[in-house]
Amino acid sequence: MKAADENRRPVTGKPVPSVREMGNRRALTDIKNLVGAAPYPCAVAKKPMLQKNGRDEKKPALASSRPMTRKFAASLASKEEPEHQVTKTDSELGADHNKEPIGDGTIDIDVEQYEPVPDVDMDETDHKDSMSEDEFTMDIDSADSGNPLAATEYVEELYKFYRENEAKSCVKTDYMSSQQDINAKMRAILIDWLIEVHYKFELMEETLFLTVNIIDRFLEKQVVPRKKLQLVGVTAMLLACKYEEVSVPVVEDLVLISDRAYTKGQILEMEKLTLNTLQFNMSVPTPYVFMRRFLKAADSDKQLELVSFFMLELCLVEYQMLKYQPSLLAAAAVYTAQCAINRCQHWTKVCESHSRYTGDQLLECSRMMVDFHQKAGTGKLTGVHRKYSTFKFGCAAKVEPALFLLESGGTSPPSSGTI
Structure with missing residues (x-):
């Protein structure tokens, strides 16, 4: 028993x-x-x-x-x-x-x-193990397959269209030479002021990038006297708000923000002139649309997102950055932000695949961003630095610049490893 x-x-x-x-x-x-x-x-x-x-x-x-x-x-x-x-x-x-x-x-x-x-087929198991990690991580949209706003069914075709048409949104890098009364420094002062207005009105990020694009495309085709340059700026922001925002600021608010330098009638007249000059083409791929895609490819957190936008907005003020296409600016901003946060060069195969840029192709633009980052808190045009020094924007401006990218070859400092 x-x-x-x-x-x-x-x-x-x-x-x-x-x-x-x-x-x-x-x-x-x-x-x-x-x-x-x-x-x-x-x-x-x-x-x-x-x-x-x-x-x-x-x-x-x-x-x-x-x-x-x-x-x-x-x-x-x-x-x-x-x-x-x-x-x-x-x-x-x-x-x-x-x-x-x-x-x-x-x-x-x-x-x-x-x-x-x-019995397990060892050959099949070995084949799966030998598959590279990138083959499993290339699809960055699978997590959003149930979200209709992500448009995962045609998101690749959408960005293919953006890449094919981004050149149409660019301007000549020397268009300011055709202006008689304004120069690149005045443009920088205007955009630095508009960044503060954008922050004060709590507008969407898309609005700021479209505003700058409208200004450059208008100035490329129209000769503007110095006294009307600010009028061009506030009118461009009004048009961008109408295109991007749900709640659009009224014209009277723009009159007040410009210290009554212009009347409501002058703003509306400039609005008609701007639309006719641009042939009512407001649908252009700005660096913002590429930035969102590349941040997703980088599997970004909030810090990387804020530092990347800080780098990109620093470039809005600089006239010399017009020589780079929107997609390259966005990719270089993410690349520079990753280098600043990780203290080493960091650009994965997934980022390279979705951006279509290698780390070497981004290095020249990235070094210029590092230089802007280093000087952001000095001088007179500190609107971007003050904005990203607030807690609302995660004090992104206080991240140490990736100065090792300025060295020959862009190698990382000895204290950190290179990925």
């Missing part, structure tokens, strides 16, 4: 787990891969026993209320074994006749046979 006692009471003295706690697990002693050894009956009924006689048509079907003994369990298992296997006879099982049934005799019993684990 020692074996019977072991079946009813665990050796450890701990209470026997309930059926719910055990789930579908089987005791280790139930798993026997021995020829002729009858499996121990499972104490959990997963499904009712089929009313089937098997090979012996004369034997009655199993009734669900019949007590289960070891002899009865062995006889059931012997019917399922191949004829060439050796089974125990009734005389061999005679010692088990008097053993008690498991449970109260009312639970349906499902006798399970041990099934060996199938």
Whole structure:
């Protein structure tokens, strides 16, 4: 009766787990891969026993209320074994006749046979292990497949269209030479002031980048006197707000913000002139649309996002940065921000794939951003630095510049590793 006692009471003295706690697990002693050894009956009924006689048509079907003994369990298992296997006879099982049934005799019993684990195709496993990590991470849109605003079905086609048309949104890098009364420094003063107005009105990020784009495209085609340069700026912001914002500032607000230098009528007249000059083309890919895509490819957190936009807005003020296309500016901003945060060069294959730029292609533009970052808090045009020194923008301007990029070859400092 020692074996019977072991079946009813665990050796450890701990209470026997309930059926719910055990789930579908089987005791280790139930798993026997021995020829002729009858499996121990499972104490959990997963499904009712089929009313089937098997090979012996004369034997009655199993009734669900019949007590289960070891002899009865062995006889059931012997019917399922191949004829060439050796089974125990009734005389061999005679010692088990008097053993008690498991449970109260009312639970349906499902006798399970041990099934060996199938062999794994090692070649297939090795092939999966040898696949590069980038092949699994290239799809950056799978997490947004259920979000209709992400437009995952055609997002690649969308950015392909942006890349094909971004050149149309660019201006000549020397257009200021055609202006007679204004220069690049005046443009910088205007945009630095508009960044503060944008911050004061709490407008969307898209609005700022479209405003600067409208200004440059207008100044490329129209000669503007110095006294009307600010009028061009506030009118460009009004048009950008109408295109991007849900709640548009009224014209009177722009009159007040410009210290009543212009009337409402003058702003509306400039609005008509600007739209006609640009042929009502407001749909242009600015660095903002590329920035959002590249930040997603970089798997950015809030800090990387804010530092990247800080780098990009520093470039808005600089006339010389017009020589770079919007996509390259956005990619270089993310690259420079990663270098500043990680203190080493960091540009993954996923970022390279989605931006279409390598780290070497971004290095020239990135070095200029580092120089702007280093001088952002000095001089007279500090609007961007003050904006990103606030807690609202995560004090992104206080991140140390990635000065090691200015060194020959852009190698990282000895204290940090290069990725």
